């Protein structure tokens with residue numbers, strides 16, 4: 001057995017009984033069965049004010065919820081709605097997982113996020129504009145949960161596309177400060193959209209997620 005530090009610390013294995021349900025309110029990494037509270041993971045027990053939880057020695061799983069930032073890939077565009085497959089991501093000892101997929105509802109007014117597929121051929125047109133395209137990796141915030149789908153919001157400088165490939169040739173797109181657009185590193189194709197201030201900066205994305213999720 002691995003030593004866990006102080007002698008007062010109680011280390012438990014998954015399935016180990018922590019107490020009775022009438023004694024404790026079962027919290028993080030615990031479950032109840034037959035009136036008892038059990039540890040769901042390997043880790044150290046924490047008890048306070050009648051609540052018991054297990055601080056995982058390894059990774060703890062947390063579910064993504066309202067108000068949290070998420071990372072995902074745009075997988076389909078069905079007109080007004082973009083579907084986003086949400087990726088789990090790790091921050092410290094926590095693995096954040098999304099139990100459902102996400103969607104972004106496009107804004108209807110003109111001059112919204114402004115990444116129309118038709119923008120290059122019809123400048124200033126009123127065709128439906130899309131903040132991002134299929135294949136883009138986006139950083140978004142869960143605004144609410146609707147019919148088991150996370151409704152995502154792209155407001156705020158950090159939110160938006162964080163990685164994209166060229167729709168013409170598949171090469172990496174780079175952010176161009178001057179034009180505030182994405183420019184293909186190979187063929188110079190230009191795409192507009194709601195681009196994150198963290199575009200192409202994975203370390204800054206990671207520290208942004210850490211800051212948001214560990215306050």
Ligand SMILES: [Zn+2]
Nearest residue numbers: 166169184187
């Ligand atoms: Zn290209």
